[in-house]
Structures are given as C-alpha cells and as structure tokens.
Amino acid sequence: MNSSERRMKLILMLQQSNSRITVDKIAEKFNVSRRTVFRDFNALSEMNVPVTHDKYHGYGIMQGYKIPPLMFTNKELATIMVGLNFVKSQVDQKLIEDAKGVELKIKEVVPDKLRDFMESLEERTVVDPYLNFGAEKMKGGDWYVISNAIAKNKTIRFNYRAKSTEEISSRKIDPYIIVFYRDHWNVIGHSHKREDIRNFMLDRMSDIEILDEDFVPHGKIDVEGLIFRSDESSEKIIVDVCEKALKRFQANLPTKIIRKNKIKPNFFRIEFYFDNLDFINKWLLQFPKEVKLVFPEILLEKREKLLKEMIDN
Secondary structure: OOHHHHHHHHHHHHHHOOOOEOHHHHHHHHOOOHHHHHHHHHHHHHOOOOEEEEOOOEEEEOOOOOOOOOOOOHHHHHHHHHHHHHHHOOOEHHHHHHHHHHHHHHHHHOOHHHHHHHHHHHHHOOOOHHHHHHOOOEOOOOHHHHHHHHHHOEEEEEEEEOOOOOOEEEEEEEEEEEEEEOOEEEEEEEEOOOOEEEEEEHHHEEEEEEEEEEOOOOOOOOHHHHHOOOOOOOEEEEEEEEHHHHHHHHHHOOOOEEEEEEEEOOEEEEEEEEOOHHHHHHHHOOOOOOEEEEEOHHHHHHHHHHHHHHHHO
16 A cells, blocks of 8 residues: 555544544554654645644544545546446446446546546446346336435335236335345335335336334344345255356355255255245256256256247247
C-alpha cells in the first residue's frame, strides 16, 4: 500500500470511527511505525483535512467533514467496473438502467485519465456473455424498494402473480434477503399468509409498498439456511457422480449437498434435497453419462418419460 492509499484509508478510518483512535492502534492497523503515522497526519494537515487531537484519547476528525467522494485508485475503479458490468449483464431492465446511471455519475467527476481508463474497461470487460448478449431483457420487481425495506426491517405488501396458475393475489411479508439465481432475482422472507418462510420472484411482484410496520427477525438471519433450506415439499435425491464431472456438478448444483462419499475409485455418491423434481430432472440432463440417478424412484420415472418425449419429438 502506498502512502496516498494509506492516508485515504486513514481519513475513512477516522471518519467511520465512533471514538478517537490512538497512534499505536493506527500503526498496528497499517503495519507501519509511529513516525510514519505522524508523517501521515502532517500530510493530512497540509491537505486541510480537519484532524483533531485529544492527548488522553487520541485522534479524530471534525464532525461533518466530508472527503471528496471519488478518490479511486485504478484497481478500485476496475473493481467497480467489473461490478457494474455484472449488473448490466442482468435480465432486469431497471437494474441495468440503474447501473448505467451510476456509471455516468462516476464518469462526470473522475479525472480525464481515470475516465479513459473506465471507458477502456467498459468496452473490454465482459461478464457472463451468454446472459449479456443472449437473454431478453425484461422488467422485474423493484429491487431498490425491497432492499430499502430489508435495511430498515420494514414489512412490505405487494401483488404476486403465481407461477403455476398466473393468478394475482395480495401478499405481505417480512423481507429477509434478496438472492440472484442465474437469470432472476428473488426475495426470501416470512410470509404473513403462510406463517412460514417463502421465496418470491421479483419479476412476478408488482405494486410493492413499504408498510409502517417494523419486524424483528427471529434471531440472527442465517443467509445460507434461508437459501438452502428444505421443507415438506423437498425430496431427498441421491446420485452417483463421476469424479471428472464432480467439480462442475458441485459448482452448478442449485442447492446444498448434504452428504458426499466416495463409493468407487472414480465415483462419488451425492445426496441433496430439492423441491422441484421436474426442474432438477432437466438440470441433470447436462450430465448424460457422468451422473447416475439412484433415488427417488419417481425421479427415475420422470427421466424415462422425459427422454422418451425427447426421442419422439
């Protein structure tokens, strides 16, 4: 870390701290000597940063002071561009427009050299090309309203179009997390109607309203538990996976593996739960020779039926 980066991080550290910080703590944080810390404070003083000092408690920064908002290094800006390119590759048109708006604002205030760097990265950094160039863009649910409700622990109400029947009904939930599943966004939360955790696709939500009702999550929110939970609608599935396909299988499996054992020199037995047998049946077809279905019997029947339909067609 060079001195400019360290001093910028020192300003942020002083700004974000609720109390004063000692020279020893700063030196330990940045792995530098006390003398270097004092040199950094002298440099900040020359930059007219209003650093304050209390001989009993240490250093702070004058309340209300705001640093210039976009003092990025090339590496930090590259990180932001990768993130924005990921958002712009999504199928949700509103999310894409929001990302482009952020990008424009950054370009308006950074120096010309950094703007040129941004534009070069924008043209030559491609995230998920199949989704970016191939997928049809669509209007999704208002992710910002939902994320705002999550941040404030506020209950939301919305109309929801059911996937199975296309019927629209009013729903009320305590939103816990927003999750991206390959080509769509979901919100997971406590449904007031079902009195249980439920998953809702954002592009099927409309007329989202934040209510003046606070909620308290039941204990610390377990993000992994919410995403990979199993309920009465989930089926236990067992497959044998060839070792050469194991890495790809594990990386793309849309649920959590609950058990994995090596059963032969080149095969692993994998167990997991899933609540949509038709979906997982089609998903498993990408491993025609590398994965063998073991359980349940109904999934074997579905596979035979699906393959027959494919041959007949």
